[in-house]
Amino acid sequence: MTLDQIATPALIVDLDAFERNVATMKAFVEARGLRLRAHAKTHKSADIARYQIEHGGACGICCQKVSEAEALVAGGVRDVLVSNQVVDPTKIDRMAALATRARVLCCVDDAGNVADLSAAATRHGVTLECLVEVDVGAGRCGVAPGPAAVDLARAIAAAPGLTFAGLQAYQGNAQHLYAFAERKAAVAAAVALTRETVALLEAAGLPCPIVGGAGTGTYVFEAASGVYTELQCGSYIFMDADYRRVRDAADRPMGEFAPSLFLLTAIMSHAKPDQAVCDAGLKVQSVDSGLPVVFGRDDVEYVACSDEHGVIADPKGVLRLNERLKLIPGHCDPTCNIHDWYVAVRGDRVEALWPVTARGLAF
Ligand code: PLP
Ligand code: MN
Numbered sequence: 001m002t003l004d005q006i007a008t009p010a011l012i013v014d015l016d017a018f019e020r021n022v023a024t025m026k027a028f029v030e031a032r033g034l035r036l037r038a039h040a041k042t043h044k045s046a047d048i049a050r051y052q053i054e055h056g057g058a059c060g061i062c063c064q065k066v067s068e069a070e071a072l073v074a075g076g077v078r079d080v081l082v083s084n085q086v087v088d089p090t091k092i093d094r095m096a097a098l099a100t101r102a103r104v105l106c107c108v109d110d111a112g113n114v115a116d117l118s119a120a121a122t123r124h125g126v127t128l129e130c131l132v133e134v135d136v137g138a139g140r141c142g143v144a145p146g147p148a149a150v151d152l153a154r155a156i157a158a159a160p161g162l163t164f165a166g167l168q169a170y171q172g173n174a175q176h177l178y179a180f181a182e183r184k185a186a187v188a189a190a191v192a193l194t195r196e197t198v199a200l201l202e203a204a205g206l207p208c209p210i211v212g213g214a215g216t217g218t219y220v221f222e223a224a225s226g227v228y229t230e231l232q233c234g235s236y237i238f239m240d241a242d243y244r245r246v247r248d249a250a251d252r253p254m255g256e257f258a259p260s261l262f263l264l265t266a267i268m269s270h271a272k273p274d275q276a277v278c279d280a281g282l283k284v285q286s287v288d289s290g291l292p293v294v295f296g297r298d299d300v301e302y303v304a305c306s307d308e309h310g311v312i313a314d315p316k317g318v319l320r321l322n323e324r325l326k327l328i329p330g331h332c333d334p335t336c337n338i339h340d341w342y343v344a345v346r347g348d349r350v351e352a353l354w355p356v357t358a359r360g361l362a363f
Contacts, residue, residue: 043336073098127162134193137174241293
């Protein structure tokens with residue numbers, strides 16, 4: 001099949017750009033002796049996770065939910081960090097059961113949760129590796145860096161069925177700060193708190209094999225810190241319109257990763273001379289980080305959307321009915337979550353269909 005035979009709207013992956021992005025990150029971590037634990041929340045695909053492990057230098061995969069971990073392990077992934085708190089008894093039980101089939105790690109920020117995780121691990125005869133999550137500025141989950149983290153690490157190390165594996169220190173708020181200096185300063189603050197906590201833990205006889213964090217917006221800083229050992233970038237494989245607004249040191253768009261994820265859409269109406277309407281609306285994308293950008297065109301602009309329609313300003317009236325456009329989604333992760341398939345294309349030929357394995361799983 002060729003690109004023009006794909007029914008629209010469709011989520012497509014440009015394999016050449018995708019493979020280059022994956023190779024760029026692989027070379028980056030290998031040159032620095034760091035581990036990459038790529039975040040699968042971006043793609044929710046077992047095919048992509050396996051590709052990142054087999055060809056992209058990833059030691060394993062992060063995911064955000066137990067359901068995602070189950071889908072990835074069923075798809076052949078053998079090393080999964082649930083980079084989140086797992087506190088619901090049913091979910092804890094399922095996660096412990098999963099650890100009979102794969103290496104499973106999770107984050108912890110509560111002493112009561114340590115007891116629950118320990119009981120489940122013991123029941124299933126498995127080991128769950130636990131990272132103490134510290135809040136290094138994101139203001140989301142995580143205990144305060146410093147002594148509180150040491151107390152929790154001690155409790156984990158003493159709990160049957162659990163091992164203390166290190167720290168989760170992800171500064172999520174920093175990723176999409178557009179100005180380079182702002183991202184750098186936010187991560188510098190996170191690094192200082194993390195470094196101090198690692199030192200306290202070591203002094204308490206609790207070394208950290210894993211110090212994990214970083215996303216596509218800031219990985220260069222965590223990598224240079226000498227403190228972080230595992231990078232958790234997710235969006236780097238696809239990029240999105242919002243990440244294209246993130247600036248590098250020279251105040252240019254980040255250049256190392258190219259957009260590889262697109263919504264293929266077709267023009268369905270051009271009843272007004274200066275406005276076209278395409279078939280990609282709200283139901284095929286998330287616009288929480290802004291509207292999509294029309295790839296490779298500056299003569300037309302996606303300006304509004306409703307459930308099933310996208311309005312495209314076409315001041316020169318150049319678009320034609322059935323003409324196809326590639327849209328760079330505003331935000332890749334929640335966009336992928338509402339599709340069943342990636343249509344993977346090389347040039348204009350379809351090469352593979354990858355199911356969005358953990359699509360929509362909300363638990
Ligand atoms: N690590 C954690 C814990 C995250 O929540 C996320 C994304 O939100 C990432 C890594 C990946 O970030 P990005 O997609 O910006 O690379
Ligand atoms: Mn995101």
